[in-house]
Amino acid sequence: MGLALFNTFILLLLVVAAILALRVKDLLTAAVVFAVYSFLMCLLWAEMGAVDVAFTEATVGAGVSTVVMIATIFNLKRKSSD
Amino acid sequence: MKIFTLIPVLFVGALLLYAAKDFPEWGSPSGPASDSPVSSHFIANTGVDTEVPNMVTAVLADYRGFDTMFETVVVFIAGMAVIAILKNSGRKKPVRREYEVDAEPDLIVTNTVRLLIPVIQIFAFYVLAHGHVSPGGGFQGGVLMGASFILVALSWDLETALARFPMQWTTIVAGLGIVLYAGIGIFSMFLGGEFLDYAELAKVFPVSREMARYHAMLGVEIGVGLTVTAIMFSLYANLSSEGRLQRGL
Numbered sequence: 001m002g003l004a005l006f007n008t009f010i011l012l013l014l015v016v017a018a019i020l021a022l023r024v025k026d027l028l029t030a031a032v033v034f035a036v037y038s039f040l041m042c043l044l045w046a047e048m049g050a051v052d053v054a055f056t057e058a059t060v061g062a063g064v065s066t067v068v069m070i071a072t073i074f075n076l077k078r079k080s081s082d
Numbered sequence: 083m084k085i086f087t088l089i090p091v092l093f094v095g096a097l098l099l100y101a102a103k104d105f106p107e108w109g110s111p112s113g114p115a116s117d118s119p120v121s122s123h124f125i126a127n128t129g130v131d132t133e134v135p136n137m138v139t140a141v142l143a144d145y146r147g148f149d150t151m152f153e154t155v156v157v158f159i160a161g162m163a164v165i166a167i168l169k170n171s172g173r174k175k176p177v178r179r180e181y182e183v184d185a186e187p188d189l190i191v192t193n194t195v196r197l198l199i200p201v202i203q204i205f206a207f208y209v210l211a212h213g214h215v216s217p218g219g220g221f222q223g224g225v226l227m228g229a230s231f232i233l234v235a236l237s238w239d240l241e242t243a244l245a246r247f248p249m250q251w252t253t254i255v256a257g258l259g260i261v262l263y264a265g266i267g268i269f270s271m272f273l274g275g276e277f278l279d280y281a282e283l284a285k286v287f288p289v290s291r292e293m294a295r296y297h298a299m300l301g302v303e304i305g306v307g308l309t310v311t312a313i314m315f316s317l318y319a320n321l322s323s324e325g326r327l328q329r330g331l
Contacts, residue, residue, distance in 0.1 A: 048108065051217040052138040055209075059225040064314050067232055071322035 006047065014040050025080050031069040038062040132295040134214045142219065143299040147278040150302075151263050154309050158256050161313035165253075168325030187238045195237040202230040210307045214296065220303035224310025231315040240323055249319065249327060252312040259309030266301050 017040060021033040038061030045054035106113030115121060124137055124145070134140040142150050203226075210223030235243035267278035275282035280298030281291040289297065319327060 052136075052219070052222075055217050055222050056225075059222050059229070063229055064225055064232070064318075067229075067236070068317055068321055071318055074322065075324050 003047065007044070010040055010044050010047075014044075027073045027076075027078055027080050028070065030080070031066055031073060034069065035062045035066040038065070131292060132299070133292045134296055134299065136214055136216065138217070139213045139219050139299065139303075143302050144278075144280065144295055147267070147280075147302065150306065151260075151267070151278070154260055154263060154306050157313050158260055158309055161252075161256060161316050164317055164320050165325070168320045171325070191237045195233055199230050199233065202226060202233070206230065206307075210303055211300065213303055214299065220306030221310055223303075224307035225314055227307065227311040228314025228318075231311075232318045235315075235318065235322070240319060240327065240329060243315070244319060244327060247312075247315055249316065252316040252319075256309045256312035256316070259305040259307070259312070262305035262308065263302050266298055266305070270298070 014037060017033050017037040021030050021037065024030050024033065038057055042054045042057040042062060045051075045057060106115075110116070124141060128134060128137045128140045132140050132144055134144075206223045206226035208223075209218035209226060210220055213219030213223070231243050231247050234246065266280070266283075270279045270282040271277050273282040273285050280295040282294075283298055284291045284294035287294060287297070323329060
């Protein structure tokens with residue numbers, strides 16, 4: 001019961017993060033929301049027992065790829081045009 | 083226009099939700115993930131064949147070592163592609179970017195990072211070397227190691243990080259990682275086995291065939307770690323400065 005509640009909560013937050021990442025106009029915010037999304041996925045994987053995948057998601061998805069996205073946004077325009 | 087894109091999106095979404103009903107229950111013993119002869123073979127034989135407790139590492143670095151080798155090559159190619167594209171297409175002169183400030187590196191940030199970097203790097207080595215027993219391995223260890231150099235570049239500036247890990251070195255180190263991986267494979271080929279058949283290494287090293295696979299996996303993981311470390315840092319250095327390698331973020 002407790003785990004099902006945890007999963008439902010994480011999955012709901014995932015949907016919110018996904019929609020938010022598409023809706024925000026500020027690309028820097030979108031990059032940070034993507035990091036949140038990755039970290040929620042990492043929690044889900046850790047809970048399912050796939051710790052190796054969770055580790056990769058935490059280092060690559062939430063860590064380095066966010067930095068790379070921010071590094072790119074810094075050299076472009078920060079506002080999304082659509 | 084948006085309403086027309088919404089209709090197929092909703093339709094495909096409903097279709098996927100409908101199909102998701104057919105998935106087996108999570109962790110169900112009759113599901114294809116637990117039921118197939120392949121997974122039961124690995125669960126039964128990994129410990130006997132290689133003496134590696136963490137089955138994920140054994141499958142990644144040994145049973146499907148050929149696959150992992152070319153994954154490392156893909157990471158290498160991605161890094162080279164970023165260098166090749168940004169080398170000549172970025173702006174030659176740095177322009178003043180939006181939100182750019184000219185400030186000295188912050189005292190609190192730099193001193194915290196000074197304390198953190200050794201811990202991160204030791205943890206990266208631990209993750210790399212302990213990947214046989216606990217979650218982790220070359221890829222995660224390499225990313226952590228690369229992230230420690232990125233942290234230097236973020237809290238001081240790009241020049242400080244590049245003084246510690248110059249751009250020419252990143253290319254050499256990345257290539258060296260793949261050469262180490264393929265070298266272990268070719269070496270075991272010369273000893274009479276197939277490519278990446280680590281058990282043959284027992285002919286030259288004083289270990290059993292199982293322990294030869296165990297230790298060769300560590301060698302292979304070090305190769306992956308070297309490539310990933312170098313490429314992660316080189317990706318950041320090139321992307322943050324448009325290939326000029328001066329004044330990153």
